[in-house]
Amino acid sequence: MNEKVRCLIIGSGPAGYTAAIYASRANLAPILYEGIQPGGQLTTTTEVENFPGYPEGITGPELMEDLKKQATRFGADIRNGIATSVDFNCYPKKVTIDGEKVIEADTVIISTGASAKYLGLPDEAKYAGMGVSACATCDGFFYRKKVVAVVGGGDTACEEAIYLAGLASKVFLIVRKSFLRASKVMQDRVMANEKIEVLFECNAVGLFGENGVEGVHVVRHMGEANEEKFDIAVDGFFLAIGHTPNTEIFKGQLNLDSVGYIITEPGRPTTCVEGVFAAGDVADSIYRQAITAAGTGCQAAIEAERYLSEKGL
Incomplete structure (x- = not known):
């Protein structure tokens, strides 16, 4: 049985959790599937000293848990599960989770990240x-x-x-x-x-x-x-031998660069498909920082809210 949502977030980490915080506060009732590595790459990092708001530093797992709790506090529905296929050539967009459950979404925010080689x-x-x-x-x-x-x-x-x-x-x-x-x-x-x-x-x-x-x-x-x-x-x-963006399931659905990063409009998280947005390392081959990922997560949620409002959804 399919499930219909206004905003679906694929992937966690700073981008996904921040998008969930903003989308929840905008009453979009987002559902977030955490993916293969809940919390993203930062869960493998011990000390994080450059994320604003933590003057004494914090461990990567603790930082991600704080962001997750904040998103949950505002009503985000955070679930275990991996997106295994997508169909962005229809409306609503269709995302299959764990090869079984199909989510129909008015908007999709992709924050599946990139894996270091x-x-x-x-x-x-x-x-x-x-x-x-x-x-x-x-x-x-x-x-x-x-x-x-x-x-x-x-x-x-x-x-x-x-x-x-x-x-x-x-x-x-x-x-x-x-x-x-x-x-x-x-x-x-x-x-x-x-x-x-x-x-x-x-x-x-x-x-x-x-x-x-x-x-x-x-x-x-x-x-x-x-x-x-x-x-x-x-x-x-x-x-320092490169990163591999986690975009395999988006091939043929979105515009990707030669390495596989999702191509977005300069300065914006919008992709070539209306209603689909990309945030964090999955679309960033340059900075790859927690704070920049969080910033684009915020942008993606704001863009999703504006898109839904303009479409009257």
Whole structure:
């Protein structure tokens, strides 16, 4: 049996929960399905010190729980469940949950986020929240005057290395190839920074440490006759090899860029489909911060309310 709603929010995290807060206060009676990772990527983060309103800092899970409670307080219906398919070519929009239940919605807010790419090392999971990070802007502050490693050779990796060099005492940039894929200007900045040491033709193959990351196992010229194994001592290990937006079910339904991020109007959360909005990291390949995600969640809810009002729904 289908269920009809005025506003359906797919995905949680700062964007989804903030959208639920604003939509609830606008009397849209939103239903939010939390998705595969309730609370989003922040639930894997230990300390969050850059979200406004928490002068002493707060853990990622606690921050998400606070936002969830606030949304619930205003009447948001927050449920477990994963959107498995959508049909935006009809009215109302149809979203299938867990392959079974169909929700018919006047408006849909997508906040399914993006997943950081990892190397696939068992140690990445072992040291999650204990020295392994996929966001220098989020966690770099904890490594002031310490030694860190960044994995990657593109613009993102170079940007992260330069950012961390402003905080850490030394940054190792571990690059699989014999060159940097980053733009020329980013390459020049990295090579000119005395705090950054680039390790070309190197692969990070493991991490070690007692109560957290203390170092990286590295292989240079892996698989070749001159293969060399060595360790570097670091306090933090940052992945900068990209993100994958969680947009698989929206292919053919919405306009996506070459990577898979949802394309929205500049400065607005509106998509190419009327009544469908995107908020947070699912449409943001640049900032990827909790506060910017929350801001676009607010925008999406306001746009949804305006759309419903204009249509008399």
